[in-house]
Amino acid sequence: MCAAHEEIDQIHEAEEAANKQLKEAEAHAKEIRESAEKEAKEITENAEKEAKMAAQRSRDGLQARRLEIEQEVQKETEKKISGIEDSARGQVKKAVDIVYKLVTGEE
Amino acid sequence: MEGVTNIIKIINSKTKNECDRIIAEAKEFKKQRLEKARKRAKTITEEIAGRAERETDAEVAKYHASAKLQAKYRLLERKEAIMNEVFEAAWDNLQKSVLEKKYDKTVFNLAIDGAASLQEPDIELVLPVGQKVSLGLDELAKTISKETGVKTNVSISKDTIRATGGVIVRTKDGTKLVDNTYDARKERFDDLLRDRVASALFPKKESE
Numbered sequence: 611m612c613a614a615h616e617e618i619d620q621i622h623e624a625e626e627a628a629n630k631q632l633k634e635a636e637a638h639a640k641e642i643r644e645s646a647e648k649e650a651k652e653i654t655e656n657a658e659k660e661a662k663m664a665a666q667r668s669r670d671g672l673q674a675r676r677l678e679i680e681q682e683v684q685k686e687t688e689k690k691i692s693g694i695e696d697s698a699r700g701q702v703k704k705a706v707d708i709v710y711k712l713v714t715g716e717e
Numbered sequence: 718m719e720g721v722t723n724i725i726k727i728i729n730s731k732t733k734n735e736c737d738r739i740i741a742e743a744k745e746f747k748k749q750r751l752e753k754a755r756k757r758a759k760t761i762t763e764e765i766a767g768r769a770e771r772e773t774d775a776e777v778a779k780y781h782a783s784a785k786l787q788a789k790y791r792l793l794e795r796k797e798a799i800m801n802e803v804f805e806a807a808w809d810n811l812q813k814s815v816l817e818k819k820y821d822k823t824v825f826n827l828a829i830d831g832a833a834s835l836q837e838p839d840i841e842l843v844l845p846v847g848q849k850v851s852l853g854l855d856e857l858a859k860t861i862s863k864e865t866g867v868k869t870n871v872s873i874s875k876d877t878i879r880a881t882g883g884v885i886v887r888t889k890d891g892t893k894l895v896d897n898t899y900d901a902r903k904e905r906f907d908d909l910l911r912d913r914v915a916s917a918l919f920p921k922k923e924s925e
Binding site for chain 2: 620621624625627632635636638639642643645646650654656657660661662664665668669672675679680686687690694695697701702704709710712713715
């Protein structure tokens with residue numbers, strides 16, 4: 611009778627140990643899942659933060675780009691104006707004659 | 718006793734298997750979760766970067782358009798200034814021309830031009846204040862008659878007008894007139910003058 615009790619106790623202890631191990635495994639699994647959620651959140655948050663910072667840097671650079679474009683176009687315009695003025699200067703007498711002749715009826 | 722040992726071994730073995738399965742599942746969950754998070758992160762980055770790129774491109778295009786428009790205005794202003802210089806110089810010449818000998822001929826021709834439009838037998842010329850011209854009215858009448866086919870009499874009106882030069886040609890009764898003063902002609906031919914002056918100063922290649 612004593613031996614039987616001892617065996618039942620041994621099995622019971624084994625079962626308790628098993629339950630304990632299972633609970634520990636589940637707790638560990640829970641930690642793994644929670645850490646996965648935390649890491650996942652960090653990954654997306656960091657990505658969003660970095661992308662927003664990059665976008666802001668891009669916007670910050672716009673003012674410089676604007677000045678650059680304005681200077682570039684202004685330079686081209688000055689060059690074009692200068693060319694037009696040079697060419698027009700050579701035609702002023704002709705243009706004055708055109709006005710003169712049309713107003714006086716010579717043409 | 719051997720039976721109990723076996724039962725305990727089985728319990729331990731099943732427990733180990735179950736624990737392994739639980740942990741493996743959790744690890745697999747973590748692997749998939751992180752993979753999904755990385756994909757999401759990539760999408761977020763692409764969306765934000767794409768939006769920023771589109772905004773930047775739009776702004777840059779706006780700056781280009783604005784700068785080019787300003788450049789166009791500057792160019793037009795400069796052309797306008799040069800054209801104004803031409804008109805001022807021409808006007809100076811026209812003012813001086815009324816003191817020159819050839820001015821008589823100019824008024825003579827402007828009178829013919831005006832009379833040819835009127836096609837009337839009795840023509841009167843109104844001259845600018847203080848200007849004396851020697852027209853030769855008989856010759857003028859003869860020339861107008863020849864031009865129009867209408868026998869024409871020409872006289873100088875006692876009236877005068879405020880004008881730089883030229884002449885007003887009108888019928889004796891004053892019902893019809895052609896204003897051939899410099900001032901009126903300049904205004905009347907303004908569009909034509911501007912076109913011709915612009916074409917002379919800024920040939921097509923440079924105007925474009």
